[in-house]
Amino acid sequence: MTALSAFFYRKPKLRLGFLLSAPLLWLGLAYLGALAALFVTAFWHTDAFTGQVVIDWSLDNFRTLFTDAVYRTITFRTVGIAALVTVIDAVIAFPMAYAMAKLASPRTQRILVIAVMTPLWASYLVKAYAWRSMLSGNGALSWLSPGYGVTATIMTLSYLWLPYMILPIYAGLDRLPDSLVDASGDLGARSFRTFRSVILPLTFPAIVAGSIFTFSLSLGDYIAVKIVGGTSQMLGNVVYDNIGAANNLPFAATVATVPVVIMLAYLAAVRRTGALDNL
Template identity: 60%
Template sequence: MPRGDERSREEQISGTAFAPSRSMRRRISLAFLLIPPLTWLVVAYLGSLAVLLVSAFWSTNSFTGAVVRSFTFDNVARVLTDEVFRTATLRTVSVALAVTILCAVLAVPLAFYMAKIASPRVRLALVVAVTTPLWASYLVKAYAWRMLLSPEGPLSWATSYTPGYGLIATIVTLTYLWLPYMVIPVFAAFSRVPDSLIDASSDLGASDLSTLRMVLAPLVFPGIAAGSIFTFSLSLGDYIAVTIVGGKTQLLGNIIYGQLVTANNQPLAAALSIIPLVAIVAYLLAMRRTGALENV
């Protein structure tokens, strides 16, 4: 074989040996795609949470109100021992659970009708009706409910009864605000259930209630759990709705806002913020066992 051919063959072999494989090129491309969002997640999101947790162990100067970056457990101890904060925590968690349950009770029959009974045209109209409020301003919707629940509002004219402003008004308003976040995943869960399963259950003599309990409920429950993650977490951290329609009701969100803006006590606000953060993490861990995170 000529010497030139041998040299070119050796160069091809060496070039092939050092060329990246297809899987390696895919990994490199994936890494370049993931670097910007991961950088944002680590620096902006997790970094801000880290600063929040650290600032909970700082204090404020009693005379100037300036933040003093000296380590102390006073804020955490006050959050754990103060009766006002403990009561507000229980009230906030109770409101979040009540809103979640109400949203599930309203969403399940509506989503079932949309997925299994309604015609395509009616289904489209209902999907538009459910999702359209998401395009409206949060403040507009909250103030609309303030007007509706007012003692001189339309509800009082029509029924001669209105709950007024307070805890019930807060739960009703939050239920309205977050209901689409429950309907959409439950509707998607019902849509994934084959109609043949319902027909087979009926052919085997099961009643509608038995079919719902033994066939549909286990398949749809992950969707309900996925929607509950949104309704629970959004209700837990809300502070605007309770300010607008809550009257004298105090939840953790508006207490934290008051400490941060009115009282200018950032360390205490940060310490209070740990409570909903821990509650949400605990709720996510509980929902993880239901398969809800795969349906979010």
């Protein structure tokens, strides 16, 4: 054991590779392997008579997905809801994060960070059903949404994922030197000019980092839509319905590839902003 320890001590890169081999193997099998199985299954189909999965390679599932007007509408609705939730959370989160990072005392900062994280410790279903109660006909916020539907879904998702936007922006603003803001004021810039020319450009990667969470989580959500969405559907609901009632696993896999491809494209687009360094 002494000789083995000495050997790994002399080779730090080999030691690091040995320590990371187990988690990387698990990542490759459980995560990347599952994604590979998902993409492969999307090219199969289900026998209409027996309901069994038939390993017969074709693009029929993708053809149905892109040519059927219903699925196109659901896809655009899903992307639109995810984008709108991201924008709403960014607008709400930025002033909150700025107050936490630049205006609050160190003690108050810690209290506010805990307050922002507290909703994450509560059950997802409890929070979603709480919004269902508030948006019901006699609920406290029934005047905000005309019944259950897309508006109620956007409001619920915006609440659920707001902490994931606040915390990255807070971290970005906390790293922003106060001297830059003071220098902008000394040079005669007003508050809005300082925000537009100094604060926003330097914290933009943090905003994009938060958007990765809110956009991806909204893109794949289906439980909140079931609870407050009424008759509206998102891509996650189509996947769920084809796994359960329709028993069409290949088509469910086909639909599930859409959010994955969208997020890969989004990550490729934001990689140059430095947002991934803020995660």
